[in-house]
Structure formats: C-alpha cells, structure tokens
Amino acid sequence: MRFHVVVQTLKGNIRVFCRVRPLAPGSSDVEKLESGQPVLAFPPAGDATTAGVELTASNGNKNTFTFDQVFGPTASQEEVFEEISLLVQSALDGYKVCIFAYGQTGSGKTHTMLGTPDQAGLIPRAVEQLFTAARALEASQGWTFEMKASMLEIYNEEYKDLLGKGPPAGKKHTVTHDERAGMTAVSHLEAVECADPKAVRALLERAARLRAVGATAANERSSRSHMVFLLSIRGANATTGQRLNGMLNLIDLAGSERLKTSGASGERLKETQAINKSLSALGDVIAALGSREAHIPYRNSKLTWLLQGCLGGDAKMLMIANVAPTLSAANESLCSLRFAAKVNATEIGTARRSTSFAK
Numbered sequence: 001m002r003f004h005v006v007v008q009t010l011k012g013n014i015r016v017f018c019r020v021r022p023l024a025p026g027s028s029d030v031e032k033l034e035s036g037q038p039v040l041a042f043p044p045a046g047d048a049t050t051a052g053v054e055l056t057a058s059n060g061n062k063n064t065f066t067f068d069q070v071f072g073p074t075a076s077q078e079e080v081f082e083e084i085s086l087l088v089q090s091a092l093d094g095y096k097v098c099i100f101a102y103g104q105t106g107s108g109k110t111h112t113m114l115g116t117p118d119q120a121g122l123i124p125r126a127v128e129q130l131f132t133a134a135r136a137l138e139a140s141q142g143w144t145f146e147m148k149a150s151m152l153e154i155y156n157e158e159y160k161d162l163l164g165k166g167p168p169a170g171k172k173h174t175v176t177h178d179e180r181a182g183m184t185a186v187s188h189l190e191a192v193e194c195a196d197p198k199a200v201r202a203l204l205e206r207a208a209r210l211r212a213v214g215a216t217a218a219n220e221r222s223s224r225s226h227m228v229f230l231l232s233i234r235g236a237n238a239t240t241g242q243r244l245n246g247m248l249n250l251i252d253l254a255g256s257e258r259l260k261t262s263g264a265s266g267e268r269l270k271e272t273q274a275i276n277k278s279l280s281a282l283g284d285v286i287a288a289l290g291s292r293e294a295h296i297p298y299r300n301s302k303l304t305w306l307l308q309g310c311l312g313g314d315a316k317m318l319m320i321a322n323v324a325p326t327l328s329a330a331n332e333s334l335c336s337l338r339f340a341a342k343v344n345a346t347e348i349g350t351a352r353r354s355t356s357f358a359k
C-alpha cells in the first residue's frame with residue numbers, strides 16, 4: 001500500500017497522456033502529408049520520464065509536445081492500463097481519482113474508456129483490479145470494502161442517470177458537497193452496490209444500451225454528451241479502526257471539435273454551446289487550481305460542479321488526450337494537444353488520502 005502512495009506522489013497529481021488511435025481498417029483516410037511525412041510522429045522526449053509527439057499541420061508547420069506518456073497506434077488496451085493501474089489502485093488507499101478522455105469525436109475516447117468485449121477498456125479493467133486488490137486486503141489485513149457505482153450523462157448542461165429512473169417528473173438531479181467530509185451527493189442517482197466485477201460488466205452494458213437509444217433518437221448523442229462513471233469506495237479496518245473513503249471517476253468527455261457554428265442552429269447549436277462551455281470550464285478550473293487562485297470557478301459548468309470534490313489539491317487527475325492519425329483531423333488534433341499541453345503545464349498540490357480512525 002505504501003509503495004503506491006510514494007510512486008504516485010512523486011509523479012505529481014496531474015498527469016497527461018496522449019493516445020493516437022490506429023487508422024480504421026479499410027479506411028480511405030490519409031495519414032501522411034503530400035511530402036510523404038506522417039501527420040503524427042513520435043520523437044524521443046529527451047528524458048526518461050516523458051514522451052514526445054510531433055504533429056505536422058497541412059501547411060508543413062511542426063508542433064512538438066511532451067507528455068507523461070504517449071501511446072502510438074499499436075499500443076494495446078493492456079499497455080495503456082498498465083500505466084494507469086497504480087493511479088487506479090490509489091482509490092483503494094483513500095484517494096480521489098479523476099481520469100478524463102479528451103478529444104474530438106472519433107478519436108478513440110470511448111474505446112479507451114469502455115473498449116469492446118474482446119478489448120476491454122479502462123473502466124472494466126479498473127473495476128476488476130480494484131475488486132481483486134480489495135479482496136486480497138480483506139483476506140489478509142482485516143479490511144472490509146463497500147463499492148458503489150453510478151453512471152451519468154451530462155447532456156446540454158443537464159444530468160441524466162444512466163442506471164436508474166432519475167428524478168420524479170418536474171424535478172432535476174441536484175449535486176451537493178459536504179466539504180468537511182469530502183463527500184458529494186447527487187439526488188435521485190442510482191448507486192449500485194458492486195458485489196463482483198460481473199455485476200459491473202452487466203451494469204456497463206445497461207448504461208451502453210441506454211446511451212445507444214439516445215444516439216439514434218438525438219443525433220449521435222453519445223459524442224455530444226459527457227459520460228461519467230463514479231465508483232465510491234468505503235473501507236473499514238476492524239483491526240486498526242482505520243476508515244477510508246476513496247473515489248474513482250472515469251469520464252468520457254463529449255467531442256471537443258469546434259463545429260462551424262455559423263451553420264449550426266437549434267438543437268445542434270445548443271449542444272455545441274453546452275460542450276464548449278463545459279470543456280472550457282474544465283480548463284479554467286485546472287488553470288485556477290494551478291495558479292492557486294482563491295476562487296475556483298467550479299460553478300461554471302455541470303461537469304466541474306459535479307466533480308469539484310475530486311478536482312483540486314487533494315485529488316489525483318489524469319487526462320488522456322485522444323487523437324486520430326489522419327490529415328483531415330490534424331487541425332482538431334492540434335487543438336486537443338494544445339489543450340492537453342496546457343493541462344500538463346499545471347502544477348497542483350500534493351494529493352491527500354481521506355482516512356480516519358474510528359473512536
């Protein structure tokens with residue numbers, strides 16, 4: 001347990017990875033410039049703890065970025081998870097952990113977070129790992145753990161429960177924070193007790209079906225909304241009296257691409273404004289935390305308001321910037337990499353575990 005704490009603290013509380021997805025099989029997309037140069041290349045970063053990615057725009061301009069990790073198109077789900085597993089594990093030590101997938105529509109966010117049945121993504125792998133570790137601690141060190149999962153969608157600046165029925169007619173979900181206890185409560189949100197990883201898989205399938213229904217009904221809704229997976233972990237140790245509250249939030253953000261708003265109207269315009277608002281609010285919160293401002297603008301979006309207890313000095317954050325390798329995506333990839341670079345340049349204080357001893 002102690003080992004996890006030390007390693008993660010040394011690496012800092014905000015980390016940024018970049019993941020480049022492969023070209024779709026049979027795709028007619030172009031991934032090279034006319035000169036034959038690839039749009040994305042992976043130069044060495046110059047030190048052992050970071051990795052580089054270089055994007056060449058259609059005008060030939062090169063933009064180089066360094067992140068904590070860069071995964072090329074051949075990186076497997078397992079390789080990506082390996083780099084994240086320590087961070088996930090720390091939720092079981094009483095930390096609040098937030099992992100975001102950021103990028104334009106089609107850049108691989110959902111593949112990274114949820115994956116497919118034969119290429120499981122971060123969420124199922126994280127839950128499986130936490131179960132295994134919790135069981136081992138229960139068997140060897142007198143701990144008991146309770147894990148509860150919720151899933152919600154934020155669409156047009158409104159919360160929607162993906163597992164339960166949601167609030168009664170005429171009511172909305174409300175989010176309240178108990179700062180002293182470090183707890184967040186969402187009204188009318190279903191929290192499903194996770195007795196084993198199989199239960200979580202069933203739950204993810206249920207949520208995916210619900211989102212899919214939305215997608216046909218509301219114009220590719222899944223890429224126009226944020227999907228938030230929340231796992232709360234309560235631990236109690238009968239031998240030592242120690243208690244802990246960990247939290248793992250895994251977020252598949254809405255597509256970050258800027259629509260040409262001049263052509264967008266009605267629902268589409270409203271969606272775009274809501275996405276732009278919440279993504280820039282997320283960037284603003286991170287920037288305000290980094291510059292130690294007295295006021296952190298959590299209230300500026302439903303996303304930052306929901307996650308405020310897990311965004312900040314006490315929490316650990318990871319942003320995965322997903323990018324597509326194609327020439328047609330190069331402009332949006334550049335925007336994503338710039339956003340990620342800004343996050344990467346932010347320093348947030350040392351994470352704190354939420355633990356206490358029963359009297």
Ligand SMILES: Nc1ncnc2c1ncn2[C@@H]1O[C@H](COP(=O)(O)OP(=O)(O)OP(=O)(O)O)[C@@H](O)[C@H]1O
Nearest residue numbers: 021022104105106107108109110111112222223255
């Ligand atoms: N690393 C990868 N390996 C293999 N296939 C991938 C990978 N990343 C993405 N894909 C595939 O590329 C396509 C687009 O990916 P995905 O749906 O994850 O993008 P997205 O960013 O979540 O898009 P949206 O915003 O529409 O949800 C999917 O068919 C997905 O299976």
